[in-house]
Amino acid sequence: MKNGRVHNFNAGPAAMPLPVLEEIRRDLLDWNGTGMSVMEVSHRSAEYAALEREVDADLRELMGIPERYKILFMQGGATLQFAAVPWNLMINGRAAYIDTGSWSSKAIKEARRYGEVEVAASGSADGYRKIPDCSQLEVAPDTDFVYICENETIGGLTWPEERKPRTSAPLVADQSSMFLSRPCDVSRYGLIYAGVQKNLGPAGIAIVIVREDLIRDVPDPKMPTYMRYDVQAANGSHYNTPNCWAAYCCGRVIKSLLRSGGLEAAHERNKKKADILYEFLDSSSTFTAPVERESRSLMNVVFTTGDKDLDAKIAKDAADVGIVGIKGHKSVGGLRASTYNAVSEESVEALVSFLKKYQTTQV
Numbered sequence: 001m002k003n004g005r006v007h008n009f010n011a012g013p014a015a016m017p018l019p020v021l022e023e024i025r026r027d028l029l030d031w032n033g034t035g036m037s038v039m040e041v042s043h044r045s046a047e048y049a050a051l052e053r054e055v056d057a058d059l060r061e062l063m064g065i066p067e068r069y070k071i072l073f074m075q076g077g078a079t080l081q082f083a084a085v086p087w088n089l090m091i092n093g094r095a096a097y098i099d100t101g102s103w104s105s106k107a108i109k110e111a112r113r114y115g116e117v118e119v120a121a122s123g124s125a126d127g128y129r130k131i132p133d134c135s136q137l138e139v140a141p142d143t144d145f146v147y148i149c150e151n152e153t154i155g156g157l158t159w160p161e162e163r164k165p166r167t168s169a170p171l172v173a174d175q176s177s178m179f180l181s182r183p184c185d186v187s188r189y190g191l192i193y194a195g196v197q198k199n200l201g202p203a204g205i206a207i208v209i210v211r212e213d214l215i216r217d218v219p220d221p222k223m224p225t226y227m228r229y230d231v232q233a234a235n236g237s238h239y240n241t242p243n244c245w246a247a248y249c250c251g252r253v254i255k256s257l258l259r260s261g262g263l264e265a266a267h268e269r270n271k272k273k274a275d276i277l278y279e280f281l282d283s284s285s286t287f288t289a290p291v292e293r294e295s296r297s298l299m300n301v302v303f304t305t306g307d308k309d310l311d312a313k314i315a316k317d318a319a320d321v322g323i324v325g326i327k328g329h330k331s332v333g334g335l336r337a338s339t340y341n342a343v344s345e346e347s348v349e350a351l352v353s354f355l356k357k358y359q360t361t362q363v
């Protein structure tokens with residue numbers, strides 16, 4: 001392990017790229033010749049305004065975001081967007097949600113407070129081991145939007161492209177745990193949002209990419225001003241004091257992705273890592289990966305020995321040798337390795353050899 005750092009498979013907050021952490025350390029006392037850290041500059045200064053313009057431009061370049069979309073930085077993480085999305089977008093008071101596991105279920109529960117939610121498809125009958133095919137999905141004409149959680153972080157599922165809904169209603173996606181992990185055709189969506197602590201930066205903010213025609217005057221006077229997309233868009237995401245620190249860190253990670261070949265290259269690296277892990281799991285007699293092959297996440301690899309106590313022991317033994325964060329989410333148990341952008345192939349190889357050794361001594 002380099003610099004005393006562990007192999008970090010945490011689900012979020014999660015690993016950050018080491019070269020970016022080194023840049024951040026270098027900038028900490030004197031950011032950009034200001035004689036201050038980025039936490040100490042005014043959010044109304046010319047330097048900070050330049051940083052905001054740069055992050056906006058870099059993210060547009062990296063994802064290929066069309067002009068007609070606005071990028072908002074909002075506090076409250078992805079969870080605040082569970083409320084902000086329906087509150088801003090339910091003009092007719094009706095939306096269709098696809099239930100694929102823990103995070104979509106949470107979003108559904110929250111959206112029901114703001115309007116009528118139709119669960120248009122669900123993976124629950126399959127034990128959430130498979131993403132339902134929604135390519136032929138039809139929704140009522142006054143449906144305000146169709147909602148998916150594009151990567152279920154806890155269950156370890158990702159939407160295969162060909163199963164995504166294609167309706168006339170705008171598609172909304174929670175991309176928190178796969179944001180910037182692969183190319184994305186933004187024009188297929190009405191709105192994309194992502195909490196940034198999985199693949200991008202420190203926890204606490206969400207990036208919202210929203211098509212301009214969906215930014216409207218919200219009729220509900222009870223809606224907190226902070227949560228209104230029209231207000232955030234009109235104020236360049238600083239209606240109040242923004243989280244300058246998080247925006248700066250995300251900006252550094254976006255730059256490093258641009259430097260390392262963009263999202264195509266990131267996807268290749270992520271596929272390779274996930275392949276190494278799934279191939280091992282599929283060939284193992286000790287471990288199984290329960291998710292259907294086509295629905296498997298490249299970011300959150302869920303697996304188990306089928307024995308609760310053994311799973312717990314493996315997670316603990318792993319941590320003892322510097323392989324951190326492979327305990328499954330408390331709601332589902334088992335094991336999970338999150339292999340986000342910043343997790344190296346070398347870390348994945350280290351995990352596999354650890355699990356292999358374990359296998360031969362335990363069988």
Ligand SMILES: *Cc1c(COP(=O)(O)O)cnc(C)c1O
Nearest residue numbers: 077078079103153174176177195
């Ligand atoms: C982590 C996560 C969230 C919650 O993010 P917070 O920033 O903690 O609110 C929501 N959706 C998905 C898919 C996640 O992975």
